[in-house]
Amino acid sequence: MEMEAVKLEQIVMKWYPDMLAFLKQQELDSVIVLRDGMGILEAEDALDIIHHSILEHQSPEVLQ
Numbered sequence: 001m002e003m004e005a006v007k008l009e010q011i012v013m014k015w016y017p018d019m020l021a022f023l024k025q026q027e028l029d030s031v032i033v034l035r036d037g038m039g040i041l042e043a044e045d046a047l048d049i050i051h052h053s054i055l056e057h058q059s060p061e062v063l064q
Contacts, residue, residue: 004037008053014038015046023050027057 009028012020020028030053034041 002037004034005031006034006038008032008050010038011041011046011049015041015043016050019050023054024057027053030056 007028008023008030009020011032012023012028032049032053
């Protein structure tokens, strides 16, 4: 399978739609490159991707 670029919003909508209201639009618009595409993405992997995306968008002041 080939790499596939998707927005984080697509991952959230497929696996965790209840989380949609808690994410910023900037986070949802993040482009995620999936090595093997959406077709084989597992729920745990999706949650890891969402978690890392949230951390990536956190303000450094919040993390200190």
